[in-house]
Amino acid sequence: MRRLLALLLLWSAHGLAEQPVLRFSVAESWSMPLVRVEGEQPVExxxxxLMQAIAREAGARPEYHVMARLRLQQAMDEGDIDVRCYVSTQWFNDRPGNFVWSIPLFQQRDVLVGRAGDSDAIGPEQLSHQAIGTVLGYTYSTLEPLFARGQLHREDSRSQELALQKLQIGRYRHAVSNELSLQWFNRRLPAEQRLQVLAVLEEQALGCMVRNDPALPTQGVLRALVRMKESGEIERITRRYGAAVYSGEVFGVRP
Known part of the structure; x- marks a missing residue:
């Protein structure tokens, strides 16, 4: 019996060793519901x-590399990561030649957020000269002209959650957030204390990028994402974190 158990353990360890490794990037600026990091590793x-499911579907072993958002492009260029998710083609001036795009997986809306009690819709061009809460390393294309002429100026935070916390305590009057993170932030607040959506700034299709390397199961990852999308697994993952409240308009649950 002991010999059998030893053989089973050996076979299991050998199987894990044979699995290709996929190195996923995790941006430090992400916060829940996107990811929670403990001890330099994501835990939920x-x-x-999503990344756990990708690795499982592709028959690979995931490794997670937590890094500053501004370091992501360098890590891609130097071959330090294999898969980058939660990314839009709109964020790149030049198509990364050594990475292949997946199919679009999610739809995300970036919104202008006001404090509790702000209920009137207002566009960013109507804001007077002021700071606006932003996330370090994030690009906001619809606001760039306002930044360039000095009508608005950025007050960067290391994460989306921190940017919303600063808005809540009055560090500034307005901030930018993706809608899902805002909903997560508001979920435990009483109605009268919830931050308010004042305007939709832009909507983006998000997906993953996979390094095109013969040593990697690149096509296996891309096919896995197609299967997950078609089977409804991506929708089930997004609904687990509250995307259903947007009636199918955010994070891949569009009918």
């Missing part, structure tokens, strides 16, 4: 569940 969240 929508994107953690």
């Amino acid at each position: 969240g929508l994107l953690f569940d």
Whole structure:
């Protein structure tokens, strides 16, 4: 019996060793519901569940590399990561030649957010000269002209959650957030204390990028994402973190 158990353990360890490794990037600026990091490793969240499922479907072993958002492009160029998720083609001036895009997986809306009690719709061009809460390393294309002429100026935070916390305590009057993170932030607040959506700034299709390397199961990952999308697994993951409240308009649950 002991010999049998030893053989089973040996076979299991050998199987894990044979699995290809997929190195996923995790941006430090992500916060729940996208991901929660403990001890430099992700432990839960929508994107953690997604990356775990990708590795499982592709028959690979995931490794997670937590890094500053501004370091991501360098890591891609130097071959330090294999898969980057939660990314839009709109964020790149030049198509990364050594990475292949997946199919679109999610739809995300970036919104202008006001404090509790702000209920009137207002566009960013109507804001007077002021700071606006932003996330370090994030690009906001619809606001760039306002930044350039000095009508608005950025007050960067290391994460989306921190940017919303600063808005809540009055560090500034307005901030930018993706809608899902705002909904997660508001979920435990009484109605009269919830931050308010004042305007939709832009909507983006998000997906993953996979390094095109013969040593990697690149096509296996891309096919896995197609299967997950078609089977409804991506929708189930997003609904787990509250995307259903948007009636199918955010994070891949559009009918």
